[in-house]
Amino acid sequence: MAAKKAEQGLVDQWRDILAVHARTLCELDRALHEHGLGASDFEVLDVLSEGVAEDGDCAYRVQDIAGRVHLSQSALSRLIGRLEKDGLVERAMCSEDRRGVRVVLTDKGRELHAEVRPLQRAVLGRMLAEPGSK
């Protein structure tokens, strides 16, 4: 009986997560799409923008990024391909390990990120404030 109740709690918790996730992601996609980005794209740009604080060319390796966004390695590879095609990032060969690839934000990429970040934050504010009840 108590077990039944706990189980129902778990299910409710999961449904809540699904709901918040779906609503927020959808809204996020909506807001970013006008700037030619999907939610995943922004996530990657966001990660990249973090790492390049002052030294300018400290770049991430692909799998460093993969560790921070929840995407498969293959999806990430293609995503980076798209970003590159749009001129937002550049792939550079990694001298220490010539299998690796360093990914860097271009100026254009950094600009775009700066432009859309406030938008993204605003959406998070709107969607996460109310817990979804109503």
Place this chain on the structure above:
Amino acid sequence: MAAKKAEQGLVDQWRDILAVHARTLCELDRALHEHGLGASDFEVLDVLSEGVAEDGDCAYRVQDIAGRVHLSQSALSRLIGRLEKDGLVERAMCSEDRRGVRVVLTDKGRELHAEVRPLQRAVLGRMLAEPGSK
């Protein structure tokens, strides 16, 4: 400054949601896939199994389901098609509104749902218990 902090909180909260969502969904898919189901499929079966308490043929209309799972109407239409092809549900014409379609679990569907439900609950238990920190 305080605004900065609040914003970071939001971002962290969102990252957490993404992480829990990704891990749980992935694990769920993993567990269900052995029984030929994806996470969305199970969600639909779960909804269907709820509605049919005792009267036996009280069925859901497609858009009733769409309201309870976070899928577009078109995705749902195809998903139901797949479930039907696998003999887990049946589509029946709805007499009151001949545009509508009633969806009912078959015996096989109900069986399968009963079989995998404990599995799903177990995964939820495992993944949602720990908040994700380690």
Place this chain on the structure above:
DNA sequence: ATGCATTGAGTGCAAGTGCATTTAATTCCG
């Protein structure tokens, strides 16, 4: 009753994703 807007569901199509595989570079060990 007739026509027009609306609603429920299915479909063509393009995009993004994961799994399995491939290719290239590196490491490990005999």
Place this chain on the structure above:
DNA sequence: CGGAATTAAATGCACTTGCACTCAATGCAT
């Protein structure tokens, strides 16, 4: 040193998904 095992990233492929559209049935207004 030389070949096997491992690792980084890219690619082929199938599948799911959402958007835009279509088609049928219903409701509404004239």
